[in-house]
Amino acid sequence: MALRMQRLVVGLLPWAFLLPPGGWAGEIIGGKEARPHSRPYMAYLEIQRRDERIRCGGFLVAENFVLTAARCQGDNITVLLGAHNVKLRERHRQRIQVCRQIPHPQYNRETLNNDIMLLQLENIAVLNRWVGTLALPCAGERVAPWTTCNVAGWGRTLPTVDCLSDTLQEVDVVVMPDATCLRHPYKPYRHYNPCSMMCVGDPAFLNDSAKGDSGGPLVCGGKAQGIVSWGICKAPSVYVKVSTFVPWIERTMRRLQPGARL
DSSP: OHHHHHHTOOBOOOOGGGSOTTOBOOBOOSOEEOOTTSOTTEEEEEEEETTEEEEEEEEEEETTEEEEOGGGOOSEEEEEESOSBTTSOOTTOEEEEEEEEEEOTTOOTTTOTTOOEEEEESSOOOOSSSSOOOBOOOTTOOOOTTOEEEEEESSBSSTTOOOBOSBOEEEEEEBOOHHHHHTOOSTTGGGOOTTTEEEESOTTTOOOOOOOOOOOEEEETTEEEEEEEEBOSSSOEEEEEHHHHHHHHHHHHHHHSTTOOO
16 A cells, blocks of 8 residues: 555646646655656756746657647746756756747647647757657557556655755656546536546545646656646646647647748
């Protein structure tokens, strides 16, 4: 029982003004520090929004594109690749400005449907042992309920301590049947859409919340099957179903590659 509880820990939650009433968006609670640079696809996003600085997670899907959540838009975004401890000047870290933010055209701030965004990097990332890409699923691919996946990020690690992690944290989570979220037709799951969202985290074992990053990947079988999106003060949490958006992702990246006709 204790081992299962440890594996099923995730909490979701960033900025209330971007979420439906009672909703929070995502981070890691109860996990452990990841082995440094074991996830070379992870991206740490420094976001300037008006007079505040916020952070999000993301992941590299091509040499010049990072995938994240649409709520992570800002006036200016800087991407750190190859990072583990974001407070240190790590030797192999790459710092790249974002030149274009491309949120999904049907992103809805109220329902949080289509909470996905591509970031085009100003410079091409150098791929090496510390920086690499994460594979996308096939279009329409489905993750079976009760599959154990993994999520990582730099957010709060304790629900009662208002302090974000400097080091990358990770935790295993379980994909739940859509019915786990659909059986709550009122707040906050009333907008749950099984076509574009995933229900993740066993409610029998978790009651956590945390302030931290959204936009990080839910990795299942070596592929980015989900993106941290939103949740409440207990599991399950809601992730973007990446396989639904693969045609849009690939089409957008092709259109914006150097030399492509816009």
